[in-house]
Amino acid sequence: MKLRYTADINSYKRMTNAELKQAFVVDDLFAPGETVLTYTDVDRAIVGSAVPQDKPLGLPQSKELGSDYFCERREVGIVNIGGAGTIEVDGTSYKMQYKDSLYIARESKDISFSSVNPSEPAQYYIVSYPAHRTTQTTHVSKADAHHIELGSAIESNDRVINQSIRPGIVDSCQLVMGFTELEPGSVWNTKPPHTHRRRSEIYMYFEYNDDNRVFHFMGEPSETRSLVLAAGTAVISPAWSIHSGAGTTNYTFIWAMGGENQTFDDMDHIPISDIS
Numbered sequence: 275m276k277l278r279y280t281a282d283i284n285s286y287k288r289m290t291n292a293e294l295k296q297a298f299v300v301d302d303l304f305a306p307g308e309t310v311l312t313y314t315d316v317d318r319a320i321v322g323s324a325v326p327q328d329k330p331l332g333l334p335q336s337k338e339l340g341s342d343y344f345c346e347r348r349e350v351g352i353v354n355i356g357g358a359g360t361i362e363v364d365g366t367s368y369k370m371q372y373k374d375s376l377y378i379a380r381e382s383k384d385i386s387f388s389s390v391n392p393s394e395p396a397q398y399y400i401v402s403y404p405a406h407r408t409t410q411t412t413h414v415s416k417a418d419a420h421h422i423e424l425g426s427a428i429e430s431n432d433r434v435i436n437q438s439i440r441p442g443i444v445d446s447c448q449l450v451m452g453f454t455e456l457e458p459g460s461v462w463n464t465k466p467p468h469t470h471r472r473r474s475e476i477y478m479y480f481e482y483n484d485d486n487r488v489f490h491f492m493g494e495p496s497e498t499r500s501l502v503l504a505a506g507t508a509v510i511s512p513a514w515s516i517h518s519g520a521g522t523t524n525y526t527f528i529w530a531m532g533g534e535n536q537t538f539d540d541m542d543h544i545p546i547s548d549i550s
């Protein structure tokens with residue numbers, strides 16, 4: 275497992291683009307045939323992926339966790355953004371279609387990721403936070419998620435928020451997770467931007483080709499910086515940072531949060547006129 279030390283609310287203002295990327299961007303995801311994990315200093319969140327080909331992959335224990343197995347004191351949220359697959363958790367098998375989510379509860383021991391067809395592998399995106407109690411592993415299809423339509427074509431932010439791991443659907447400890455799909459012609463997410471000092475958040479952008487990029491905005495509202503991101507890249511938002519983006523095309527992104535509460539709407543919106 276890689277370790278990631280990000281940067282604080284003062285230092286990021288003096289960092290170059292390359293230094294900001296090194297601190298906040300995770301760009302080694304979706305390596306074929308591997309589980310890759312990064313342990314961050316932001317609320318002890320772990321972000322990673324598993325892309326099983328001809329043999330199943332696991333969630334390895336690691337010294338950073340200080341436990342006997344990965345989920346001993348952790349919960350995990352997963353969204354499949356690849357071909358069909360299966361995740362087995364302690365002998366129960368969950369079929370994972372495109373954009374299905376799986377919440378894996380604390381104390382789950384044997385976790386195994388596989389693909390139905392190794393030439394079109396499942397691509398599991400993984401986020402984990404510490405968990406204080408043991409709940410129920412739960413599968414959530416895209417249809418079973420809670421859907422919120424937001425924005426408009428005229429504001430270039432016509433989008434659907436799919437909340438798959440959230441109170442009322444999954445009994446998680448801190449994790450709240452889902453994905454936001456932008457309609458063709460819409461490019462702005464999280465408009466107006468917000469912070470929520472009660473929770474950190476990680477975004478992972480996908481569903482656009484390599485001729486395009488998402489310009490992700492981070493930092494304090496009065497000192498924003500941009501990170502130019504290819505598809506399949508995650509970006510860590512400490513609790514003090516806005517997290518918003520504009521793409522050169524439409525796209526989808528997975529968001530995942532952890533912290534003091536699980537209240538999705540608990541955001542401090544910042545008027546666009548106050549952003550600089």
Ligand SMILES: O=C(O)C(=O)C[C@H](O)C(=O)CO
Pocket residue numbers: 433435453454462463464465470475517529531538541
């Ligand atoms: O487009 C949006 O707006 C979002 O998807 C917002 C994220 O879900 C978020 O930042 C929740 O705190």
Ligand SMILES: [Zn+2]
Pocket residue numbers: 468469470475517
């Ligand atoms: Zn947010």
